[in-house]
Amino acid sequence: MSVSPLKVGVLIASVRTGRFADTVSRWFLSEAAGREDMEFHVIDLAEPELFEELRLTLEPAVPGPTPRLAERVAALDAFVVLTPEYNHGYPASLKLALDHVYAGWRAKPVGFVSYGGMAGGHRAVEQLRQVFAELHAVTMRDTVSFHNAWERFDEEGRPHDQDGSAKAASVLLDQLAWWGVTLRDGRTARPYGG
Secondary structure, eight states, X not given: OOOSOEEEEEEEOOOOTTOTHHHHHHHHHHHHTTOSSEEEEEEETTSHHHHHHHHHTTOTTSOOOOOHHHHHHHTOSEEEEXXXXXXXXXXXXXXXXXXXXXXXXXXXXXXXXXXXXXXXXXXXXXXXHHHHHHTTOEEOSOOEEEETGGGSXXXXXXXXXXXXXXXXXXXXXXXXXXXXXXXXXXXXXSOOOO
C-alpha cells in the first residue's frame, strides 16, 4: 500500500483576460496547502506554452506540438478542475485540453471547483462528468461551487462564507485522497487497460 503524497494537478480552465479564476484558485490552493497527504501542481491553461500547444491542435497544417500538457498530466495521480461556467457550459480551452491529453486521465480521480452566475458552475460540472466518464476517469460526488462568484469574495480574495467554503473544500479533498490512493495502488498492481 502506497504512503507517498498524492500528486494532485489543479487544472485552471479559464484562459480569459481578467478572469475570476485567479481569485478562486488562490483561495483553493491556500485551503489545500495544509494537506500532508497531497502535493499540488498547478496546470494553468493560460500559461503561454500550454495555450500555444492547445492552439496548435486546431491547426491541421502545423506539425504536432510537443506534448507538454500530456506529460504533465501523465505524471499526476489525481486532479481538481477549477472551471467557470460560460453560457451553460465549460470553456472551450478545457475541452481542447481533455481531448488533447485523452489517455492521461484514465483511472484517475477528478474533483471540481466551479464558479459562475446563479448556477455556480454546476451545469459545467455536470457536462464534465460525462466527458470524464468517457475518458475512464472517476469524478468526485461532492464539489466546491461559488454562485454569483464575484459577490462571494472580499477584497483580499477570501470567501465571505469562509467556514462553509473551507468545509466543502475539505470534503472534496478527503474524497479525492481516498480515490487517489486507491486508484494509484490499483494502477501499480495492475495497469489499467480500459
